[in-house]
């Protein structure tokens with residue numbers, strides 16, 4: 124990926140960051156890079172995720188999905204980091220395999236999603252690092268029951284990805300299901316390039332090697348200076364802008380296929396950096412759709428945002444047909460792709476003209492290689508930003524608090540978090 128921070132500089136944007144400040148920040152980037160390199164070399168929790176391009180074995184993943192390689196549809200049951208990486212990859216790329224992601228436990232929605240699936244030819248991909256997440260386990264039990272009701276043997280069609288032990292591991296061993304292990308030291312939201320994100324990609328027939336090669340190419344750019352490393356340029360600029368008042372980061376891909384990527388980014392940024400009263404709030408948007416809604420705020424609202432564009436240089440195109448109306452002749456001379464590009468250029472220029480900081484991330488195209496680079500690059504950007512904020516990027520105590528409270532409230536164990544919820548409810 125290429126990162127252009129020109130429209131985030133103080134000479135053109137407010138808030139903006141001056142070249143001098145970035146040069147001073149680069150000394151901290153060099154120190155942070157040393158810590159990141161040490162963490163990677165020692166396989167420390169979290170930093171280990173940046174080693175995944177070297178550690179993930181595509182053959183092992185393909186072997187595990189072999190029994191369901193011909194599935195017409197794939198239902199992935201997982202939530203947060205156990206779903207969004209896989210969804211980002213499979214939603215971005217074309218495949219004949221229909222994919223459904225069951226993360227929410229809204230009963231009407233779960234039922235409707237299951238009804239849309241050809242269960243007799245659907246594979247099940249259950250993913251939970253801890254193996255204890257109530258939403259995932261509950262949805263898996265519901266999916267299992269739906270298969271049984273339809274007379275389909277779910278044990279023949281299920282692949283499990285989980286940690287070494289836990290209830291989901293027990294379940295998979297009890298039924299002798301093909302299973303993969305979530306690698307040690309890799310938090311959920313940093314696991315897209317492991318089996319967690321790649322089982323779905325394998326069932327959909329995507330090129331796993333290319334995903335990892337793209338990530339490796341990005342890993343090769345990690346260096347002690349933000350001026351030599353696109354990922355660090357992004358992480359450091361976002362951090363510096365936040366310190367100057369841009370407390371929100373709107374992620375705006377100009378490709379429908381990357382809509383889920385914004386969701387993935389939002390989780391990565393929020394759950395990793397939102398600690399100790401610090402962190403930049405991610406916003407999700409899509410070009411061109413949100414030009415007709417959120418853009419007004421981004422250009423003329425409070426000066427508290429940076430807008431990040433992601434744009435592929437090449438994409439399939441389609442001509443706009445000629446029309447009998449003279450005023451529309453300009454459209455007939457163009458293609459939808461040219462219109463999309465013009466909308467992007469206009470939006471970027473309009474924000475720049477209004478002095479609103481924005482950053483452009485360019486991909487060659489949306490394919491496995493470029494996606495691997497984008498996912499890895501943004502993870503590295505996030506790790507770097509976490510070092511600069513001085514937060515623990517790889518923990519998520521607030522998320523864990525709510526998970527324990529939920530289990531406790533349902534009688535799934537003794538948790539003080541559940542007692543705290545019960546006390547609050549009594550006070551109402």
Ligand code: PA5
Nearest residue numbers: 203204205251252253256311312
């Ligand atoms: O990034 C994270 O740690 C979380 O978003 C988890 O991925 C999410 O809570 C699901 O957890 P698990 O994989 O244990 O089911």
